[in-house]
Amino acid sequence: MPHKDHRVTLRPLNADDEPEFLALVAASTDLHRPWMSLPGTPPVFRAYVERYKGPDEESLLVCRRDTGAIAGLININSIIRGRFQSGSLGYAAFAPSAGRGYMSEGLDLVLHHAFGRLRLHRLEAQVQPENHASIRLVRRAGFRSEGRSPDLLFIDGAWRDHERWAITNAMAGIVPAEPHPTLPER
Incomplete structure (x- = not known):
């Protein structure tokens, strides 16, 4: 179970979050670049919310x-069931709260959600590689390094390792x- 004294909770992103979310994205541009790009306009935000309804x-x-x-924000992307039972995380702190341990606590809650409620493996x-804060976050949470992939994701206008x-x-x-019921018996 997650720690009762966490200073954070989790909740799904929804359309009502648009004003606060867009303001936080604007305030966090320097923090996020070149690591990631989040929705910065109302139409892009609305499409982003729709994506996560599946x-x-x-x-x-x-x-x-x-x-x-x-x-x-912590996203569980590309959830694959069957023999894989896996998902891919994407995450970002927002500048007004960055560096205070909220994302570590949030990631702990996400692990409990993903492995408990969603029953992922x-x-x-x-x-x-240059995103040292992000590497510290996953290392603290107990993730293991599994190698390096050249040109894996298209971020900030280029394919990034x-x-x-x-x-x-x-x-x-x-x-x-x-x-999970989709996991085969054998």
């Missing part, structure tokens, strides 16, 4: 318990009592 994607806001303010994070980091439910100590 069964193979989740967008979770990391929100401060004391104020409800959005501190960051594995999560992966692709991180640009990424380090691959992963964690399984057993590594996190969050193995569900029953596997």
Whole structure:
């Protein structure tokens, strides 16, 4: 179970978050570039929200318990069931709350959500090698380095190399009592 004294909670991103989200993206441009690009206009934000309504994607806001303010975002992308039972993480802190440990606490909650409620077996994070804060985040959470992939993702106008980091439910100590129903018996 997640720690009861976490300073953050998780909740799904929704259309009502548009004003706060867009303001945070604008305030965080220097923090995010060149690592990632988040929706910065109302039409792009609305399309982003729609993307995460499907069964193979989740967008979770990391929100401060004391104020409800959005501190960051953690997405579980490309959820694949069957024999794989895996998802790929994308995440970003927002500048007003960065560096305070909220994303570490949020990632802990996401691990419990992904491995407990969603019953995934594995999560992966692709991180640009120069993004030291992001590497520290996944390392603290118990992810293991699995190598480097040249030209893996198109970010900030170019194909970027990424380090691959992963964690399984057993590594996190969050193995569900029953596997997801799409996992074959053999």
